[in-house]
Amino acid sequence: MGFAEEHRKWVEEHISRRTGERRGRLKRGHGHGERMFLEKVWWPMMGHLNDLHPEYEVLDWRSRPYFVDFVWKPGQVKFAFEVKGYGPHVQNTDRTRYRQELNRETYLQIAGYRVVAIPYDDLEASPELTITLLRPLLMPYLVLKLEEEEEFSRLERDILRIAVRSNGCIRPVDLVKELGIDKRTAIKGLSLLCNKGKFSPIILEKSGRVCRYEYKHSFKDDQLW
Template sequence: MFEEVYDQFIQRHLASRTGERRGRLERGHRHAESLFLRNVWWPLRGNLEHLHPEYEVLDWRGRTYFADFAWLPGHVKLIIEVKGYAAHVREMDRHKYCNELNRETFLHAMGYQVISFAYDDVEQHPQLCMTLLQMVLSRYLSNQTPASRASFAEKEIIRFAIQCAGPIRPKDVERHLDVNHKPAVLMLKRLCAQGWLLPSYRGNGERIVRYELAPGVWNYLD
């Protein structure tokens, strides 16, 4: 299924491009980019909608730059890069390093969010990449049903727990999400049932006072 959709995806973009934009797609879309789609994007999303390979933008000097991917569903502008160690570390000199940082800062100023994945993780730890990518995308995906709103809130609780780097209390969630005590506790209990959080009991073990990330979650994110 992926191969068929992927081939149609590339052919559609090739047919819509001319000149250097077409040439860049023919030359620049290589193994790392296709592996990212196969191992990370497709298992997570199940489609290639709103993705643009070898997406042309201008840098702060007005020079053309081709990002590996842009995800452009409406008002969202997300740039995705897959970076190999050799090209982005071992062969990087000071001038290239400065240019890369300046480009990312400029793109941010232009309304793009830039996220990068290491090729080694895309190849060897795709589940980690999927988890991190899902955390990014969930901030932009529309939530039109009560179930999706609950799912979004639960993902935000996980992000909040990671940021706190320690146990969280129901009152912390209430303040962070601006919700009442009962829905905060229900979401925390659901996350415990899903294996994301562990409850911490007080006294004789009947009352839960706080929640912390399950050890396996930290291993999953390492």
């Protein structure tokens, strides 16, 4: 299923579960910038919209409702994503409103959210940059979720963590150096993870040999990228 159809179903599902202002805010607030973030960044990176909540209501320090563009809750962790344009957020002439916005971001962090600002201009001009910045930020939590859902040996967990630090691609020699294991054990561990769908071998065209392995970030059967 493509992005457009999946996005339509996702929005309709969230609308159907809401009432009152929460429902109205989703209809009004989920606009062009938010959709562009999903289509150009989140969908290419994740491949689905699971655990992502649009126009998510949070009470601020005054117990007043505040709606975050997106909240991602894959488990215990909570991320708050705000798509920010230059005009409304930098050149805002309402200084009181601007201060309140900054205070809300601080309060969100106090409430346990990791706050991430997404520049609107980057969504238009260079969404690949946003993906590049988000991947290493989110990958540790993707690994934790994978470990919760599936059984991994200690060696397999160590390999997954190294893959995260290595931006997703590793060679057997990297495992030999970091884990102090022999090359045969490294290749065996990588092969087992390939069978579990967590890695894919990268094969050299000329020799046909496997030169390195790419970590496939996934929730269950959904490939993240």
